[in-house]
Amino acid sequence: METDFLLREQFITGPSRILTEYLDVPPVSAEQAVFTDRLVYAVFANPKLLQWLQDYVHSHTDRVPTGAEFLTDFCGATVSHGGQDVVAALLEGCAAETGIHGLTEDLLHYFVNLHAAHTLCGDENGRRPADSSGESREGVGIEPRGITPLTSITWTTWIRTTQVEEAHAIGADFAPPYATVTLDGLARYAVELRARGALGLG
Secondary structure, X not given: OOOOHHHHHHHHHOHHHHHHHHXXXXXXXXXXXXXXXXXXXXXXXXXXXXXXXHHHHHHOOOOOOOHHHHHHHHHHHHHHOOOHHHHHHHHHHHHOOOOOOOOOHHHHHHHHHHHHHHHHHOOOOOOOOOOOOOOOOOOOOOXXXXXXXXXXXXXXXXXXXXXXXXXXXXXXXXXXXXXXXXXXXXXXXXXXXXXXXXXXXX
């Protein structure tokens, strides 16, 4: 996705459909995709929760938690980090009786392996050095920029009206650059959706 703009566009505007298309897993229904994507956006639009996820993966590289353990920890983190949009996505998914597609141990294994591979490779081509100052990264994140309303917005129209920023949502010490290009793009899109009220209840 780092070099394939069209594929990156398709992933950012519909992550669950692209993942199930390229992975050997059952396809996701259109309704499931809506609720699953909304959950993804809600997490990526919350800088504190996204930072928690990265820290969580970093602290569990020696033993990946079970699905039940992760969901327990994730629920606690969601409450602690003001994840109202995450709760809204889960509630609407449950109310529609579709459930949330993809919340499996395989997904957690992927993030752990992505981080572990980056650490083992010692990639020196990251976009910036890891933060070693000891300062809190609470303020780190991507802010909305007040662009045109997100009415049926696509990644293409959005990216053409904005400039690439220096702010990043994914830590340089968490994933290799080829992955952060897409994950940061996903975070930017999610933040804009939240700023336009697209992630709340109703």
